[in-house]
Amino acid sequence: MGSDRLLPVRPDGGGSAPSEPPPGYLGPDEDRILVLTLKDVQKGLAAQGYVADDRLAMALHLAQQLGRPLLLEGPAGVGKTDVAKAVAAWRDTRLIRLQCYEGLDASHAIYEWNYQRQLLAIRASEAQGGVAEAQLFSDEFLLKRPLLEAISETKPPVLLIDEIDRADEEFEAYLLEILSDFQITIPELGTVQARVRPVVILTANGTRDLSDALRRRCLYSFLDYPSRETEQAILRARLPEIEGILARQIIGVVQALRQEDLEKKPGIAEMLDWAAALSGLGVNDLAKSREDVQATLVCLLKTAADYNAAPPEVMDRLIGKVA
Amino acid sequence: MQVTRFPARALGLADRMSGFIAHLRLNGMKMGALDAGRALAALSEVDATDANQARQAMCAVLTGDAEDWRRFDELFDAYWFNAGAQRSGTAKNKHARVQSAKPMIWQSSTQAEDKPRSGSEQVTTTPDCGEREGEGVDGKLIATRTPNLSRRDLRELMDEETLKQAETAALALARAFRDRRSRRRKQALRGAALDMRRIQRASLARGGEPLDLYRRARPPRPMRIVALCDVSGSMTVYSRVFLAFLKGLIGSGIEADAYLFHTRLMRVTYALRDHDTLRAAGRLSLMAEGFGGGTDISGSLERFLSGYGARALNGRTVVLILSDGYCSSDPQELGDVLARIRRKARRIVWLNPLKGWKDYQPIAAAMQAAEPYLDAHLPANTLDALAALEPQFQKL
Numbered sequence: 001m002g003s004d005r006l007l008p009v010r011p012d013g014g015g016s017a018p019s020e021p022p023p024g025y026l027g028p029d030e031d032r033i034l035v036l037t038l039k040d041v042q043k044g045l046a047a048q049g050y051v052a053d054d055r056l057a058m059a060l061h062l063a064q065q066l067g068r069p070l071l072l073e074g075p076a077g078v079g080k081t082d083v084a085k086a087v088a089a090w091r092d093t094r095l096i097r098l099q100c101y102e103g104l105d106a107s108h109a110i111y112e113w114n115y116q117r118q119l120l121a122i123r124a125s126e127a128q129g130g131v132a133e134a135q136l137f138s139d140e141f142l143l144k145r146p147l148l149e150a151i152s153e154t155k156p157p158v159l160l161i162d163e164i165d166r167a168d169e170e171f172e173a174y175l176l177e178i179l180s181d182f183q184i185t186i187p188e189l190g191t192v193q194a195r196v197r198p199v200v201i202l203t204a205n206g207t208r209d210l211s212d213a214l215r216r217r218c219l220y221s222f223l224d225y226p227s228r229e230t231e232q233a234i235l236r237a238r239l240p241e242i243e244g245i246l247a248r249q250i251i252g253v254v255q256a257l258r259q260e261d262l263e264k265k266p267g268i269a270e271m272l273d274w275a276a277a278l279s280g281l282g283v284n285d286l287a288k289s290r291e292d293v294q295a296t297l298v299c300l301l302k303t304a305a306d307y308n309a310a311p312p313e314v315m316d317r318l319i320g321k322v323a
Numbered sequence: 324m325q326v327t328r329f330p331a332r333a334l335g336l337a338d339r340m341s342g343f344i345a346h347l348r349l350n351g352m353k354m355g356a357l358d359a360g361r362a363l364a365a366l367s368e369v370d371a372t373d374a375n376q377a378r379q380a381m382c383a384v385l386t387g388d389a390e391d392w393r394r395f396d397e398l399f400d401a402y403w404f405n406a407g408a409q410r411s412g413t414a415k416n417k418h419a420r421v422q423s424a425k426p427m428i429w430q431s432s433t434q435a436e437d438k439p440r441s442g443s444e445q446v447t448t449t450p451d452c453g454e455r456e457g458e459g460v461d462g463k464l465i466a467t468r469t470p471n472l473s474r475r476d477l478r479e480l481m482d483e484e485t486l487k488q489a490e491t492a493a494l495a496l497a498r499a500f501r502d503r504r505s506r507r508r509k510q511a512l513r514g515a516a517l518d519m520r521r522i523q524r525a526s527l528a529r530g531g532e533p534l535d536l537y538r539r540a541r542p543p544r545p546m547r548i549v550a551l552c553d554v555s556g557s558m559t560v561y562s563r564v565f566l567a568f569l570k571g572l573i574g575s576g577i578e579a580d581a582y583l584f585h586t587r588l589m590r591v592t593y594a595l596r597d598h599d600t601l602r603a604a605g606r607l608s609l610m611a612e613g614f615g616g617g618t619d620i621s622g623s624l625e626r627f628l629s630g631y632g633a634r635a636l637n638g639r640t641v642v643l644i645l646s647d648g649y650c651s652s653d654p655q656e657l658g659d660v661l662a663r664i665r666r667k668a669r670r671i672v673w674l675n676p677l678k679g680w681k682d683y684q685p686i687a688a689a690m691q692a693a694e695p696y697l698d699a700h701l702p703a704n705t706l707d708a709l710a711a712l713e714p715q716f717q718k719l
Contacts, residue, residue, distance in 0.1 A: 006632065038369060038376065058369070058379035066361075066528040068386075073389055075629075115527035122530070165634075205387065207633040215387035216355060224391040261656070263663065305663075 036064060049237045050079070050086035051230055059221035060070060060087065069179050069200035071164075071215065074223035077267015080203040083223075084160035087199060094157040096198070098146040100167035106174060110184060111148045114141045137188035149290055151194040159198040165208040172214055179217045225258055226268065238272055242279050246288025249286045250275050253315075257300065266300040274299040286319045293319070337363065344385075346402045352391050358384075374403075489564060491711040493571025497715055545579040549635050549668070551627065555585045555618035555648035561676040561704060565645050566607070568709055570595050580635050583607075584623035590631060620646060620689060621656040628663055636667040645674045645703065647687075654692035661696035670698040674712075678702035 005054055041061045045052045052060070060083070063070035072080045088095035098109055117139050125131040144152065150159040163174065182194035202218060204210060226234065231251050235242060242250070244247060254271045266274075277296040283289045301307045341359045348354045378399050386392040428707045460623050521537040529535070550572060552565050569581045573595040581591050624644075627635075636642070644662055650657060665671055673693065677683055678700065694700060703709050 053381050054375070055382065058376065059383035062365050062368060062380055062383050066364060070383075113528070119530065120525060205628050205633070208631075209593075210388075212353060212387070216353075218387075218389070219383045219391060220386045221383055222389045261659070 010043065024035070028083055033197045038222060039106075044090035046237070047084050048086040048089045050082060051226075051233045051237055053226070053230055056083070056221055056223065059219050063201075063219050064199055066219075069202055069216035069218045071204065071210075071220050072223055073200045073204045073220075074207055075225065075265065075267070076205060077265075077269050078223045078225055079268050080223055081128050081160065081162055084158050084201045088158040089199070091156075091158070091199070094153065094161060096153075096157050097147050097160045097162060098213065099162045100171070102168060103165060104167045106171075107146075108145055109147050109171065110145050110174075111186060112143045112145065113137070113188075114143050117141050119295050139189075141184075142189075144314040146288065147178055147192045148192065150198040150200075151178070151182060151184055151192060153198065154195055156196040157198045159200045163205060163207065164202045164214075165204040165210060172211055176213055176217065177311070191297070214311055225265070228252075228255055231255070231268070231271065234268060235272070235275060237277065242275055243284070246278070246284060246286070249319065249322050250278065253286065253318050254300065256318045256321060260309065262301070262306045263303050264301075270300050271301075286322075290316070290319075335570075336366075343381075347385065347398055349561070349603040350394075350398055351490075352385070352398075353387060354385070361385075367609055391403050439557075442486065489567030489709070490571030490574065492712075493568050495713045496572070496575075529556050546642045546669075547580070547635075547637070548572060548643060549580045549582070549640055550645065551582045551584060551588075551624070553585070553618060553620065553644075554583045557618065557647055557649045558676070561645075561647075564704075564709070568645075580631075582627060582631070584618075584620070586619045586622070588623040588626045588630075618650050619652050620648070620650040621652045621660050624657070624660045624664065628660060628667075632664070633666065638669055640668040641670045641672060642668045643672050643674060644678075647675060647677050647689055648673075648690035648693065650689040652689075654688040657689050658692040658696060661693055665696050671696060672699045672701065672716075673697045674701055674703035674709075676702070678706040679702075 004313050015026060036059050038057060041064075042052060042057045045057070045060075059070055062068070072083065074080055085095060118136050121136065122131055142148075146159070150157050154227070161175070164175075167277060179200060183193045183199055231254070231321070235251060237249050250271065254266055254274070258265045272295060277299050278286075278289075281289070281292050281296070283292050286293055290312065290320065293315060297307065297310060297315070301310060337359070340362055344354045344362070345357045361384050362381050365384045366377060369376045369380045371377050371380075378396070381399065382392065382395045386395050516539050518537040518539045522533045522535065525535040525537065526533045550569055552562075552569055554562050554566075558565075569591070572579045573581055573592060579592070581595055583589055583591050591607060661671060675690070683702075690700075699715065701715055703712065703714055
């Protein structure tokens with residue numbers, strides 16, 4: 001955490017200073033040392049056990065090549081957050097996560113001064129004749145929150161802004177500067193410009209309309225529940241020990257359950273939980289272990305109404321269809 | 324496989340791309356000045372000779388929300404693959420859907436509307452309506468005339484006088500709600516006190532001197548109205564009143580959220596918040612394109628609940644449903660979805676224009692299924708009836 005991590009442009013140098021990039025900043029192209037192709041993206045994610053369909057892979061590819069944020073929308077539990085984790089693991093870089101919530105403000109998302117340390121420094125230096133103001137407002141006393149942290153990294157990190165629609169609209173507006181210019185203005189220090197562009201991934205559930213200004217700055221992709229083939233590939237990648245017939249039955253039942261009228265449809269994470277539970281119980285064939293199936297449904301159905309909507313008869317029907 | 328035909332004046336890829344952007348804009352997607360450049364930049368990063376890659380790349384760059392994302396394929400095909408007979412099938416369907424999808428309420432007289440309608444039907448039979456637009460053949464003329472018509476209709480729908488009456492009615496209703504809120508606020512004000520914890524925290528920044536004084540107050544908890552208005556064919560005659568009513572509700576100063584539904588659901592709060600009545604009407608009619616055939620009340624409510632509902636509903640929300648209850652979907656589903664809304668919201672009020680009729684009985688199966696979940700089922704066929712609701716609302 002040395003001061004070389006931040007390259008502030010001091011606003012005291014007249015009007016032209018803030019617009020000049022700081023020394024050492026080679027422009028947003030610097031992080032594109034190796035030019036990736038679409039195939040690389042798919043292969044890289046597959047190596048992390050993340051199965052991305054063509055559209056998502058293309059969106060991720062462009063997000064990295066063009067240096068623009070990617071907005072992912074879709075129902076809960078389709079792997080929006082996991083995309084970011086997989087990308088970070090694949091690129092072998094840091095994942096910086098900002099979980100949004102109502103009331104999230106700049107001091108929690110961007111930076112805050114470490115008041116206690118500043119006070120301590122003042123008290124400690126009183127004997128030596130005081131401390132200079134410039135020293136107090138230096139990198140040493142700056143608490144970096146996720147957004148500033150992402151911007152001051154030297155290796156492009158993955159910045160995940162999760163569930164942006166939970167944050168207030170004011171915060172969304174605050175994000176605009178960061179997402180379009182990758183810079184943050186700290187009044188006491190000046191403007192901090194990103195040395196390398198982070199890969200920014202935003203997720204939203206559609207509980208609130210996002211502003212057009214934000215959408216305009218982002219690439220967009222919609223993640224839906226996966227197709228049967230994709231979901232089978234996901235199960236194979238995550239839980240390779242599950243055998244062919246059981247895997248087919250699990251996917252069949254989950255896909256059929258999503259067609260039912262449920263309050264909370266089971267997502268991919270639920271499917272994987274269920275599969276792990278079944279394999280942990282040593283189930284080989286759903287049709288032959290009906291009690292286990294009924295007992296493990298808690299992994300799939302998360303509300304009482306849904307649980308009641310899938311009595312043994314319904315499950316018999318679903319399993320009968322896929323068996 | 325298929326060769327795309329372009330107007331002779333199209334010079335190169337950039338020209339064609341700006342044509343594509345214009346095509347998307349014409350179809351209601353929001354395109355900025357930079358988008359053509361962005362799309363080209365994206366193409367340079369992928370194998371642009373592969374149609375599939377080009378399609379996916381442009382989709383990621385040009386779309387902004389789920390709705391655009393879903394229909395991008397059709398628009399892409401319509402523009403880039405319009406010459407092939409193979410593609411004309413999908414293009415035709417899409418076109419026919421958009422054309423006929425205009426809800427009847429945007430039309431003042433069905434006779435006047437019939438002519439351009441049949442005209443548009445003819446257009447759909449020509450396979451390459453998309454491409455020739457630029458050359459000023461029939462396709463373009465029809466395509467632009469229709470939205471103009473629908474816009475004009477709605478302006479007639481919402482003339483000044485009706486609007487004023489509806490606003491008065493809505494304001495009266497809002498007052499009924501506000502009275503409830505004022506009792507709450509009184510209670511909250513009593514608790515105002517210094518927030519010692521925060522003062523202490525802030526004092527650290529001031530060297531231990533409590534300079535910034537923060538206070539505690541109970542937050543205002545205003546009642547909120549969520550209005551869902553049915554704009555299907557059977558509601559045509561009432562929609563004039565209801566749209567004006569919604570506008571009044573949104574403008575009344577209480578927290579209100581408005582949605583229109585038909586077979587689809589859409590949020591119109593922003594469009595209605597526009598102070599310029601005519602412009603609001605224009606925006607509404609633009610948004611209304613794409614509505615289709617019957618009514619799917621339970622499906623629309625379901626979509627509301629799984630999407631906006633998570634944020635829009637809370638324990639202080641009154642849900643107003645303005646509909647006649649004629650519904651093509653399973654009445655049982657309507658009951659279920661209302662039960663779920665009821666769990667999240669405070670009250671459900673159904674305003675039914677049919678209930679204003681003499682000897683009305685809730686015979687429609689949907690209404691029978693819905694009744695047990697309603698806190699009130701009130702008549703609302705005219706502005707007077709709406710205005711008369713005020714005492715009823717005070718009781719809720």
